[in-house]
Amino acid sequence: MKQLQLTLAVLLTLPWASVALAQAKVAAGTPAPAGQSQAAVVWDAAAAEHLLNRAGFGARPAQIARAVELGHAAVVESLLAPSLTDPVDPFAVVSPPRPSKEDMQAMGEEERREAMNQVRRHAREQLAGFAGWWIDQMIEGHDPLRERMTLFWHGYFTSSFQDVKNTQALIAQNELLRKHALGNFGDLVRGIIRDPAMLEYLDNNQNKKASPNENFARELMELFTLGEGNYSEADIKEAARALTGWVRRNQGPDVFAESEFRPGQHDKGVKTVLGVTGKLGADELAEILLDQPACPRWVAGKLLVYLEGREPSAERLEEYARSLRENNYEIAPFLRKLFLDPSFFAQGVRASRIASPIDYLVGTCRRLSIRPPGQLVWLAAGQIGQRLFDPPNVKGWEGGKAWITTSTLLARGNLSGMLLGVVRWEDVMADDALVEEDPSMDSMEGGASMEGMANEMGPGAARRTQKGAAGNAAPKLGEMGRFARYLGEGFRPNINLGARCKRAKAHSDEQIIDFMAAELLAVDLMPESRDVLREFLAQERQQAPGRQQEQEPSAKPGAKGQVSEESLRKLAHLILSLPEAQLH
Amino acid sequence: MQPTQASRLSRRDTLAGMCALGVATWLQGDKRTSPVAPRTLLIVQLAGGNDGLSMVVPHGDDGYHSVRPNLRHSAETVLALDDYRGLHPALKRLREVYASGSLALVEGVGYPNPIRSHFQSFDVWHAGDPRGRSVPEGWVGRFADAAFPADTNPNLIVHVGGTPPYSLHSASHPPAAFVTPAGYRWAGDKDEQEAYANAGMEGAISKDREGKEKAKSQPTEGSSLDFLRKVLSDGQASSGAIRRAAARYQTPVAYPDEAFATTMRHVAALVNGGLGTRVFSAELGGFDTHTDQKNRHDQLMRRLDGALGALLEDLQRTEAGKQVVVMVFSEFGRRVKENGSRGTDHGVAAPMFVMGAPVKGGLYGKHPSLTDLDDGDLSHTTDFRSVYGSLLESWFGVPHERVLGKRFELIDLV
Numbered sequence A: 001m002k003q004l005q006l007t008l009a010v011l012l013t014l015p016w017a018s019v020a021l022a023q024a025k026v027a028a029g030t031p032a033p034a035g036q037s038q039a040a041v042v043w044d045a046a047a048a049e050h051l052l053n054r055a056g057f058g059a060r061p062a063q064i065a066r067a068v069e070l071g072h073a074a075v076v077e078s079l080l081a082p083s084l085t086d087p088v089d090p091f092a093v094v095s096p097p098r099p100s101k102e103d104m105q106a107m108g109e110e111e112r113r114e115a116m117n118q119v120r121r122h123a124r125e126q127l128a129g130f131a132g133w134w135i136d137q138m139i140e141g142h143d144p145l146r147e148r149m150t151l152f153w154h155g156y157f158t159s160s161f162q163d164v165k166n167t168q169a170l171i172a173q174n175e176l177l178r179k180h181a182l183g184n185f186g187d188l189v190r191g192i193i194r195d196p197a198m199l200e201y202l203d204n205n206q207n208k209k210a211s212p213n214e215n216f217a218r219e220l221m222e223l224f225t226l227g228e229g230n231y232s233e234a235d236i237k238e239a240a241r242a243l244t245g246w247v248r249r250n251q252g253p254d255v256f257a258e259s260e261f262r263p264g265q266h267d268k269g270v271k272t273v274l275g276v277t278g279k280l281g282a283d284e285l286a287e288i289l290l291d292q293p294a295c296p297r298w299v300a301g302k303l304l305v306y307l308e309g310r311e312p313s314a315e316r317l318e319e320y321a322r323s324l325r326e327n328n329y330e331i332a333p334f335l336r337k338l339f340l341d342p343s344f345f346a347q348g349v350r351a352s353r354i355a356s357p358i359d360y361l362v363g364t365c366r367r368l369s370i371r372p373p374g375q376l377v378w379l380a381a382g383q384i385g386q387r388l389f390d391p392p393n394v395k396g397w398e399g400g401k402a403w404i405t406t407s408t409l410l411a412r413g414n415l416s417g418m419l420l421g422v423v424r425w426e427d428v429m430a431d432d433a434l435v436e437e438d439p440s441m442d443s444m445e446g447g448a449s450m451e452g453m454a455n456e457m458g459p460g461a462a463r464r465t466q467k468g469a470a471g472n473a474a475p476k477l478g479e480m481g482r483f484a485r486y487l488g489e490g491f492r493p494n495i496n497l498g499a500r501c502k503r504a505k506a507h508s509d510e511q512i513i514d515f516m517a518a519e520l521l522a523v524d525l526m527p528e529s530r531d532v533l534r535e536f537l538a539q540e541r542q543q544a545p546g547r548q549q550e551q552e553p554s555a556k557p558g559a560k561g562q563v564s565e566e567s568l569r570k571l572a573h574l575i576l577s578l579p580e581a582q583l584h
Numbered sequence B: 001m002q003p004t005q006a007s008r009l010s011r012r013d014t015l016a017g018m019c020a021l022g023v024a025t026w027l028q029g030d031k032r033t034s035p036v037a038p039r040t041l042l043i044v045q046l047a048g049g050n051d052g053l054s055m056v057v058p059h060g061d062d063g064y065h066s067v068r069p070n071l072r073h074s075a076e077t078v079l080a081l082d083d084y085r086g087l088h089p090a091l092k093r094l095r096e097v098y099a100s101g102s103l104a105l106v107e108g109v110g111y112p113n114p115i116r117s118h119f120q121s122f123d124v125w126h127a128g129d130p131r132g133r134s135v136p137e138g139w140v141g142r143f144a145d146a147a148f149p150a151d152t153n154p155n156l157i158v159h160v161g162g163t164p165p166y167s168l169h170s171a172s173h174p175p176a177a178f179v180t181p182a183g184y185r186w187a188g189d190k191d192e193q194e195a196y197a198n199a200g201m202e203g204a205i206s207k208d209r210e211g212k213e214k215a216k217s218q219p220t221e222g223s224s225l226d227f228l229r230k231v232l233s234d235g236q237a238s239s240g241a242i243r244r245a246a247a248r249y250q251t252p253v254a255y256p257d258e259a260f261a262t263t264m265r266h267v268a269a270l271v272n273g274g275l276g277t278r279v280f281s282a283e284l285g286g287f288d289t290h291t292d293q294k295n296r297h298d299q300l301m302r303r304l305d306g307a308l309g310a311l312l313e314d315l316q317r318t319e320a321g322k323q324v325v326v327m328v329f330s331e332f333g334r335r336v337k338e339n340g341s342r343g344t345d346h347g348v349a350a351p352m353f354v355m356g357a358p359v360k361g362g363l364y365g366k367h368p369s370l371t372d373l374d375d376g377d378l379s380h381t382t383d384f385r386s387v388y389g390s391l392l393e394s395w396f397g398v399p400h401e402r403v404l405g406k407r408f409e410l411i412d413l414v
Helices: A002-008 A014-029 A045-055 A061-070 A072-080 A101-106 A109-140 A144-156 A167-179 A185-192 A196-201 A215-225 A233-243 A282-291 A294-308 A314-326 A331-340 A357-368 A374-383 A406-420 A425-429 A432-437 A439-443 A459-463 A469-488 A497-503 A509-520 A527-543 A565-577 B005-020 B062-067 B092-099 B118-127 B139-147 B190-208 B224-248 B259-271 B293-315 B384-394 B400-404
Strands: A246-248 A259-261 A271-273 A276-278 B040-046 B103-110 B157-160 B176-178 B279-284 B324-330 B350-355 B362-365
Touching: A045 A061, A045 A072, A045 A144, A045 A294, A045 A331, A061 A072, A072 A144, A072 A331, A109 A144, A109 A167, A109 A357, A109 A374, A144 A167, A144 A294, A144 A331, A167 A185, A167 A196, A185 A215, A185 A282, A196 A246, A215 A233, A215 A282, A215 A294, A233 A271, A233 A282, A276 A282, A282 A294, A294 A314, A294 A331, A314 A331, A357 A374, A357 A406, A357 A509, A374 A406, A374 A469, A406 A425, A406 A565, A406 B176, A406 B224, A497 A509, A497 A565, A509 A527, A509 A565, A527 A565, A527 B190, A565 B190, B040 B293, B092 B103, B092 B293, B092 B350, B103 B384, B139 B157, B139 B279, B139 B400, B157 B259, B176 B224, B190 B224, B224 B259, B259 B279, B259 B293, B279 B293, B293 B324, B324 B384, B350 B384, B384 B400
Parallel strands: B040 B279, B040 B324, B103 B362, B157 B176, B157 B279
Antiparallel strands: A246 A259, A271 A276, B103 B350, B324 B350
C-alpha cells in the first residue's frame, strides 16, 4: 500500500503544487516570445499525458487529471524544479574482493581463474544492482525529467560495460550525466573528456604524444559536438594530439574510478583545430568545439528528435539551436521552451513516437502501478534491444523504428505478459522440437535452449562475443538464468484489475475495454482493435465457469458469464501487445 | 474498399480452424516452397571497419612490412595466393574455398570521397548511394521492389540479428528479424492467440488494400502505427515457419560453438527450410581495432573462417544451398600505417569476398598501391556498386541501374 501511494505521489504532491502554481502565474504574465504565433496549447488530458510521457515515463489517468488541474506552465516548472527528495543512494559501491598480486602468483592455474571469475561476477552484480536502482528511479522516483534526461545522455555520451569492464567507472559516468542532466551542455562536454569510463571506452588511455590514437577525437566531433561534415580529417588528427595524456587512473582496489593527466604523454606542441592555433590541450579543445555554430545545432537536433520523435524542420532546428546558444548551452531553458511550445503538442508529434524498450516497460509498470524488481525490468529491456550500460556502439541506440523488428514486437508482448503474470518463461521458450532434444531445459540453467530468447542487441550482439568467444556465453546464460529465476520464483504483480474496473464503474465489455485502454495506452484504440478485444472478452465471459468462482466478480448482474481477474490480465496483455501500445 | 466485417470474419474463421489443428501460426512459408530452389544472397557485414591489409595480406610488398611493424603477418605465415598477396593465417577453410574456385576476391573496393565515420560510411554502403540515408530505401529494399514487387512472403528478406541494417530498409518488403529462432513467438493461451492473430490481420488487410480506398480508421501510410501493424502481421506470419525450419534442421556439418557460427547455422537451416527467402543478412562486429589489433583481429578472422567455412560446406550438400551467394563487406578498411597503440585508425578501401557454388572464383579488381596513398589511405580501385551491380545483373537478372540509379562497370563474378 505504501508503495502504491508513493507511486501515485510521484509527480503531484501538495506543497509542490502550490509553489508551482505561483510560478505558473508569473509565467502566464510574460508575453509569448517573438516568432511563436501558433495557437496556444489546449491543455487537456491528452496534452498532459503527452508531456508526462515525453518528459517522464508515463502516468496514470488520475495523475493526468491532476496535471490538467494544475495547468500547463505549473507542470512544466515542477518537472524542471529540483526535486525536494533526493533519490535514495543506490548502495555503497565496494571494490571487488580482488586478491593481491602476491596471492595470485601463489595460486594454481585453476584457483587463479576462479578468483578472477569471482571478481568479474562481483563487478557484473554491482552493475546489475545499479541498473536496477536506476530503473526503480524511473518507475517511482521523484524526479522523472532528470531520469528521462539521464537516459538521453546515456545514449548520447555512451560507454559500454563490454569494453570498459569497470562498474565503478560506469557508475561514475552515470553520476556525471545525472548531475548535469538538466544543467549545462558545456559542463557535460568538459566532464566527458576526462571521464574515466569514456577515456577507456574510446581508447584515450592509448592516446600518447609519440603515438596518437584518433578514436576519442573523432567521436568527440562526430557524435558528441559537431556532426559529420563540420570538421576535416586534419582537425581530427590535431584534436587527438590535444587529448593526449588524459587517461583513466590505474586504481588500486579501494579507489574510486578517476582520471588523471600524465604530462609526459601529452603533446605540448602547437596544434590547429578548426582554425584555432595554439598549444591546445583538452580544455581548450572543448571550448573550440563549443564555440562552433555547428555544435548547438547538433545538440538541439538530437534533443528535438529524441523528445519529439521526428526530425525538426530546418527553421525549427535553427530556432532551437539559437536558443541553446543564447542560453549558453543551459538545458533547462531549452526544455522549458520546448515543453511550452505549441508545436511540441502538434498532431504529428503526439503519440507518434515509438516507445523504446525502457519507455515501454517502465511505462507499463507506471501505468499498471506494478513494482517488479528493477533488475528484472533491466534484463527484460535488454532482451528487446536496450540494455542500459551496454549500447550497441558508440552512437548509442538508434531509436525510432529501429526498436521494432518482427521478433522484438512479439517479445514486447511476452514481456508485458510476464509483468502481468499471465505469461510464463516456459510458454515463450517452449519449442516442441527442442524439448524433445533437451528435456532439462526447464532447469533454466544453461543448455542450448537458453539462447533462444537471446539479447536483441543489434550490432552489439555479435560484438559482445569478440573478446573470448566461449567465455562470453557463460555470463549471458547467467543473466538469462537470473531473468528466469526472477520469474520462476513467482514475480506476481500486486494488482487487482477487477477492483479497479469496479471502482471506475466499468462493467460492460465496452466500458472495461475503454477503461483499460485509457489506463494503458497513450493513443486511442483503433476500431479494429476494439472489435478484436470485444470479441475476446465476450468469449471469456462465455467460458467462465459460473458464479461460484472465487475471483472478484466485475460483471454486471445478468451477464452470461463473469470476467475473472485472469481474463482482465489477459485483456491487458492483449492491449499491451497491440501496435497502439508501442506508441507514446 | 473498406475491409468488411464479412471478409474479416472469413479470415478469422480460417485462422481459428488452424488453431484448432494446433497450428497457431501460418504456413505461408511452407506453401511457397517451389521445386526449383530460388537464387539467394547472404550479405555478411563486418562491422567496425575490417582491416583489409590484415585479411588479404600484401606479403610481397616491402612497403607493407615497414608500415606495419607490429601488426604485419610475415610471408611465412600467410596463406599465399600468389607472390604478392595471401590470406590471413587463420582463413584456412576460406583458402580451400578459394582453391576450389568458389571464392571471388575483389580488391581495393570503396567509393569516391570516402567517409571515415562508421555510421555514415555504412549508410553509403547500405543505401548503395553516396547520399546515404537521404535515400529513402536501402539497396536491398529497392532490389526487392524491382525484382519481387508482388511477393508478400514475410520471410522474403531475413536478418538474423538485432536491428536490421539500413540496406534492408523498405516500405513494401520489410525484413523479418530475429536473433535466434527459439523464442520467436508471441505467447498466450488459445483464445488470446486467436485475438492476437486477428489484431495482426488488421495490419495484413491494410497492406493488401493500401491506396486510396482505405477505411477511415486506417492510419496514414508511412505513419508509425501503420508501420507497427505491418511488422505485427509480418511477425505473426514469419515466426512459426522460421521456428519450425530451424528446429527441424539436421546437418552433419559441425559449426563452431560461438554466436556468429550459430547465426550461420540458422541461415543454412532456413535456406534448406524452403521459406522462399531471397536475401539473408547477418553481422560480425568487433572490427574497430584502434588498440591491440593483432589478437582481436586474429580471433575475428578465426571466427569468420570457422563460421563461413562450415556454412559453405553445409550449403554444398543441397540444391538449395548451391543457390546461395555469400557477399562479405565492411564499412571501410583501416589506415595503412599502424597507430601507436598497436592498432589502426579508420581508413578507406578494402577487399570484398563473394563466395558460393555459383561464384566464379579468382582475383578481381586491383590491389591498391601502398605507396601512392591518398592522405595516408589506400585509393579504391573498384566501386562497391560494381559488385552490387554484378550480382543484381548476373545472379538476379535485374538491370542494375534500376536499383543503383546509374550504370557501373560490371564484373563477371557469377
